Amino acid sequence: VIGDKQIKKYLYGNLNDIAHPFEMKGIKEAAQILKNKIQEKKTIRIISDYDVDGVMSNYILWKGIHDLGGRIDFTIPNRMTDGYGINENLISRAIEDKIDTIITCDNGIAAKEAVSFGKENGLTMIVTDHHDVPFEIKEDGTRKEILPPADVVIDPKQQACTYAYPLLCGAGVAFQLIRGLYIEMGANEETLEELLCFLAIATVCDVVDLTGENRILVKEGILRIHDTKNIGLQALLSVHGMEEKEIRSYDFGFIIGPCINASGRLDTAEKVMNLFLEENREKALSVAEHLKDLNEQRKRMTEDGVLKADMQAQTYEQAGHKVFVIYLEGCHESIAGIIAGRIRERFHHPVFVLTDSEEGLKGSGRSIEEYSMFEEMTKVKDIFTKFGGHPMAAGCSLPKERLEEFRKRINENCTLSKDDFVDKVHIDVDMPVDYITIDLIDQLAVLEPFGKENKKPLFAHRKLKVERVRVFGKSKNVIKLALKSSQGTRIDGMIFEEEDRFREKMGNRKYITCTYYPVINEYQGYKSLQIHIQNYFFTEEA
Incomplete structure (x- = not known):
């Protein structure tokens, strides 16, 4: 209670x-x-x-x-x-x-x-x-x-x-x-x-529960980030145009964090550590810009890897595999975990993505709530030369000749049922977009910071008319919908997904039922209401 x-x-x-x-x-x-x-x-x-x-x-x-x-x-x-x-x-x-x-x-x-x-x-x-x-x-x-x-x-x-x-x-x-x-x-x-601002970034990016002490530490870190005297952190905020922006946990998890991670993935994480020790602003800005470029490179590599992993995942799903063990030849081992996470999201199965390393195979796993990855790996630990992690995420190394044995044994031990692979969406409120106001969004901000175990409230609207579709982004993965409710309310909806995947789902249908979170979009000093769409499907009629 x-x-x-x-x-x-x-x-x-x-x-x-x-x-x-x-x-x-x-x-x-x-x-x-x-x-x-x-x-x-x-x-x-x-x-x-x-x-x-x-x-x-x-x-x-x-x-x-x-x-x-x-x-x-x-x-x-x-x-x-x-x-x-x-x-x-x-x-x-x-x-x-x-x-x-x-x-x-x-x-x-x-x-x-x-x-x-x-x-x-x-x-x-x-x-x-x-x-x-x-x-x-x-x-x-x-x-x-x-x-x-x-x-x-x-x-x-x-x-x-x-x-x-x-x-x-x-x-x-x-x-x-x-x-x-x-x-x-x-x-x-x-x-x-x-x-505290360094601790807050780590807490959000490591995807630990944003409850109890973690929630307090992130809140306190966010409050202090614009007052930081650390020249390296100032530079990271500057190259992303965030010096005056109101910072939220999203910015840590999807903007600042990936830049820090990119250094450890494609270069050396000591570069980031040295950035935080840097006392020359010009040098710090140069390093921060380099980290930003590295992250863009990492994004391109990831998209290529996801396409290849998706094809394998479809094959394993059809073959009845409960745990997908995917081998990507030539994939940079540093992005295996990101790819595993993307495939897990699409198929809602536990996923391991393995690639070549100097000593055999190396990779990362991402799991679903019903499957403790660390415990299941412990049951077959004789296969690994090294492994460790959490229930929801893990890493491992193993000899290449034991790949098939790993795939076979990890699936034989798996007790998940078909129901476990159904991605369940829990809606907080069935609320038409007509009720969204700036005041409501300001009130919802009291619940922040959002993250694992303190998720944003999820709202739903049944059958909004799609009046227009526009696509943005270098990778064409930002979809902007002009939407209209049955009561005449017009609002933009954002979906962050590859255009081809979106078009395939939409077909010629004109009405969308979706879950969403309302946000205030600010552009050139003008504020407008917007919804970020999380889950959706299309229908022919209202």
């Missing part, structure tokens, strides 16, 4: 509602270790993941420790040559560089061997992560956690951690560690508020 207290926290929650960092297992101990290392002038290295959450976690740790006087540097694995997470090669480099302490962020919970290697070579190892903890199933059917042998393991998902909100992203865990360190060292914790 949701009471007044929960409603108040949902609508008006603030930083006072974030738990004390020492409530998370390991933070007190890690803060004490780091305090000593800083005071003893020991060298500390951060090793993160190469996605948005990883880079932001890295920056939050670097900035916090640097400002306390720590001898701190960082490494971000190269997606192509290092792969995901910490490994013995990265630790060997740290030993050569005479590093004393390694902190992982957004990775490390599944790196038992690598952490052991670090400990054997005299390193202090602190693991901070938010991913599911690996486990083995004992003979009696119970699960036994497999934790890395670090000096401290900080992961709110480990069984022994009683932290009240275990759904933070990697940057959220890193932020709490830095808070704990500032408390331990008697530093001014309020100075950390400048890191």
Whole structure:
């Protein structure tokens, strides 16, 4: 039952509602270790993941420790040559560089061997992560956690951690560690508020639940982003024309985040990290423009990959496969996860997209709510040379000769039924567009930020007349409809989809039934009402 207290926290929650960092297992101990290392002038290295959450976690740790006087540097694995997470090669480099302490962020919970290697070579190892903890199933059917042998393991998902909100992203865990360190060292914790916009971007882009603490942290980060003193972040906003724009979670997830990710996919994520450390505005603008160009390149590569994957998915669907294991020869491994997500959306099946790597096959999976991808992969873990992830998303590597075995066994184990593959759309209100006003949209904004587990309210209108269709965008994937209700209300509707796919659905039909979310479109100072269409089908008659 949701009471007044929960409603108040949902609508008006603030930083006072974030738990004390020492409530998370390991933070007190890690803060004490780091305090000593800083005071003893020991060298500390951060090793993160190469996605948005990883880079932001890295920056939050670097900035916090640097400002306390720590001898701190960082490494971000190269997606192509290092792969995901910490490994013995990265630790060997740290030993050569005479590093004393390694902190992982957004990775490390599944790196038992690598952490052991670090400990054997005299390193202090602190693991901070938010991913599911690996486990083995004992003979009696119970699960036994497999934790890395670090000096401290900080992961709110480990069984022994009683932290009240275990759904933070990697940057959220890193932020709490830095808070704990500032408390331990008697530093001014309020100075950390400048890191909240980085944390907010990570939280949205890692698609963790936007509930509880995550929701508060994103709200607080959005409030502060235009006040950021970070020249690199200012440059990213500038090249996208967002310096004066009201920022919302959408902008993090679909504009800023993809640019950061593109660096880790097609270049090196260290370029983004260095952007956030840049103090020269002209250099920062140049790098930000390069990141924007990289993202455009990534988009083109993705569209090509989706077309090829779609053809395979149709074949597997017809053959009765419940889990699609798609192999794309020559595909850049960095976009496998994006392609898997697109195919999952189209077919509503769990999807793995694999491509060639130096050591066999490598790829990513995206799942549906009814299928825990990480658990199912654990059942066939002997196939993989490496794997990890969440119920809804995962990554893996395996020998190429075991591709068919993987496809066969993952499907044989699957217990999903036909009903599970039906994409169910839950409508909040059946509301004709005639009721939409600017005041209503302003009132709905109180529910933001929107994201996973705090989705935008979904409205529906039955049978709007389509008076005109226009197509925009370089890829012809922005469809603008001039719509008219039976009561005479005219409004534009936007659909973000390839033109060919849209035309195929529409045919010669003139009426559309759709789910939508209302927005205010601003152009050259003029405001108009608009709907963003989520799901739709066409009919002949009103």
